[in-house]
Amino acid sequence: MKAAEMNKAEKAVLERIPTGLFIAGRWQDATGAATFDVRDPATGETIARVADGTAADATSALDAAVAAQEGWAATPARTRSEILRRAWELVQQRAEDLALVMTLEMGKPIAESRGEVAYGGEFLRWFSEEAVRIQGRYGQNPEGTGNMIVSQHPVGPCFFITPWNFPLAMATRKIAPALAAGCTSVIKPPQLTPLTTLLFVSILEEAGLPKGVVNVVTSSSSRSVSEPIIADPRLRKLSFTGSTGVGKQLIAQASENVLRVSMELGGNAPLVVFEDADLDRAVDGAIAAKFRNIGQACTAANRIIVHEDIAEEFTARVAERVRAMTVGRGTDAGVNIGPLIDEDAVAKAERLVDDAVAKGATLVCGGHRAQGDGTFFAPTVIADLSRDAEIMSEEIFGPIFAVTTFRTEDEAVEVANDTEYGLISYVFTENLARGNRMIDRLETGMMGLNVGVISNAAAPFGGVKQSGVGREGGAEGIGEYLSTKYTLVPTS
Known part of the structure; x- marks a missing residue:
């Protein structure tokens, strides 16, 4: 079979996708203006050239996330919820564009891409609802000498590494709970399929997400941008979806700063x-x-x-x-x-x-x-x-x-x-x-x-043994981005 070339409609959708880095609310070139090619696996044709981020770009992205963390954590839960809800609505409006881009860069049949848009979008809607349901507890201690307050707080700046096979859903099911919990983030999309994530982040921008809350660094070298972010003591959470081998390496790196980790790894x-x-x-x-x-x-x-x-x-x-x-x-x-x-x-x-x-x-x-x-x-x-x-x-x-x-x-x-x-x-x-x-x-x-x-x-998604740690989705999913604090208030 000889695969058909892209038609005008397909090219028009691709031309509307930003292909730069997204740092502190601004689309920009990579340091040195380097790029890498994104190919259609059905034809081998280059369909886009995307900014090839560097270690310096990664640090700039984390700088932006750290700077935005305090303000985003203090943003009312209802406001965070409404931004996620608007993002879900925009994903529904742009569903055909997202599905087409996914098929062009990853190869799956368009019907399945539409299914992923529906599935991936649901994380935005679900966590828009969970954002306003973060709860703690209050009660007297057994000795009767004080009252115990147990409260939940955002863990802080997060770093997300997503895989190529579900480029929308793997991004939304990490970004959505983080936003709902009050965490900022840097996301490193897959080299093979970055365009869907870039289009999605432009939708978040359109939904009114404040500058620096979500930052994107695309790169042809995952290690060159991941290592400086993971090593930075300001980072508090790492979430990765991919192979068990790479996951083990990332867990080892994360241990240096005792990072919270979520790992969705291999399966059999x-x-x-x-x-x-x-x-x-x-x-x-x-x-x-x-x-x-x-x-x-x-x-x-x-x-x-x-x-x-x-x-x-x-x-x-x-x-x-x-x-x-x-x-x-x-x-x-x-x-x-x-x-x-x-x-x-x-x-x-x-x-x-x-x-x-x-x-x-x-x-x-x-x-x-x-x-x-x-x-x-x-x-x-x-x-x-x-x-x-x-x-x-x-x-x-x-x-x-x-x-x-x-x-x-x-x-x-x-x-x-x-x-x-x-x-x-x-x-x-x-x-x-x-x-x-x-x-x-x-x-x-x-x-x-x-x-x-x-x-x-x-529903909570995740495995046991060497398939990973943590859960994404469900009522459990937002807990991955929250830290529990206990406070004792004496009664006399």
């Missing part, structure tokens, strides 16, 4: 289908859990663990659906599978398929690079996956549906938990008691029971 999600599952529901849920975002999600089902009595029928049904999927540029009508983010992602998908087949798996369909100008990989189904295949231990981040089998519930639990990760799991069973047992037995921070997509702004 098991999807368990028991013999009593509703197969129609299980197939629908498994396809959603695997192929959403072209499989490039930490929540993507990585290991499909199916009872041996139904594995053949289940796999055949999935394969039929997968063979009907259309691969192409995400802006084209009817496309289900867009390009992977870059050549490294394609090479990884090829390696994982080759390894699985070499270790005895059956390639049912796909398993190869799709023809085209961009970084396309055919949606793939693999059956009879061996327990020693690399897919069983390595996050795929691609459209590969790999099935292994089990005989007993205990075996399914053992296979599902046999990983250092613990972000999310999926279980399909019509047995309510078994479903409740799985809630207790599976070692993950989240679980979908008879459903393949569970993320919601009103």
Whole structure:
């Protein structure tokens, strides 16, 4: 396939996006006026050139956040709430622009980009409502000698590092609770997909956000801008979404100043289908859990663990659906599978398929690079996956549906938990008691029971083990940006 070139409407949207750094309420060039290219993975075409920030720019951005912190913390909760609400309304008005930009720079089908705009926008609305519900408590101490006041206060300036795969939602679910709590921030968007974040921050500016409250430093070198910010004793909070390896390095750096950290790291999600599952529901849920975002999600089902009595029928049904999927540029009508983010992602998908087949798996369909100008990989189904295949231990981040089998519930639990990760799991069973047992037995921070997509702004998102620490979203999400203070007031 030869991907279509950008049309006039697409170019017009891109031309309206600011491409500089945003520091202290002003769009500006990077030090030295350096830039880096942003490419459309469906075509390889450069679609924008963005300011390439330096360590000096990073320090300037933190300076702005620190300068704005006291004033923003003192801003009435209702005012903070109304700014977030206006931002949500503007995101709804600009939904098509945001979705188009996301598809152009990341590759996902436009329908999925629209879904991310709706999902990402909900963090603005949810935390606009939470901003006015920050509570403490008051009461007499047990000895009767004084009254105890427990109050909540913003932790202070924050630094956010976001990933390329969900460029709007990963920004809003960090920025929104921070703003609601009264924290200022510096955000470092991903090098591969910075444009969505830049467009979103321009929306925050339009919503009336004061200068310096949110600052953006784009850069081709994450380390060069991250290290000086994390090392600065004025920073009080670090939040990162990305790989476990990088997360560990950042936690080590953050330990020097004992920073509060939130880490949403890697996943190796098991999807368990028991013999009593509703197969129609299980197939629908498994396809959603695997192929959403072209499989490039930490929540993507990585290991499909199916009872041996139904594995053949289940796999055949999935394969039929997968063979009907259309691969192409995400802006084209009817496309289900867009390009992977870059050549490294394609090479990884090829390696994982080759390894699985070499270790005895059956390639049912796909398993190869799709023809085209961009970084396309055919949606793939693999059956009879061996327990020693690399897919069983390595996050795929691609459209590969790999099935292994089990005989007993205990075996399914053992296979599902046999990983250092613990972000999310999926279980399909019509047995309510078994479903409740799985809630207790599976070692993950989240679980979908008879459903393949569970993320919601009103729910806490996060994992256990090496999938991270902290939670984003829900009533728990704002707590990540608040510090508890206890005060004793004597009664005599």
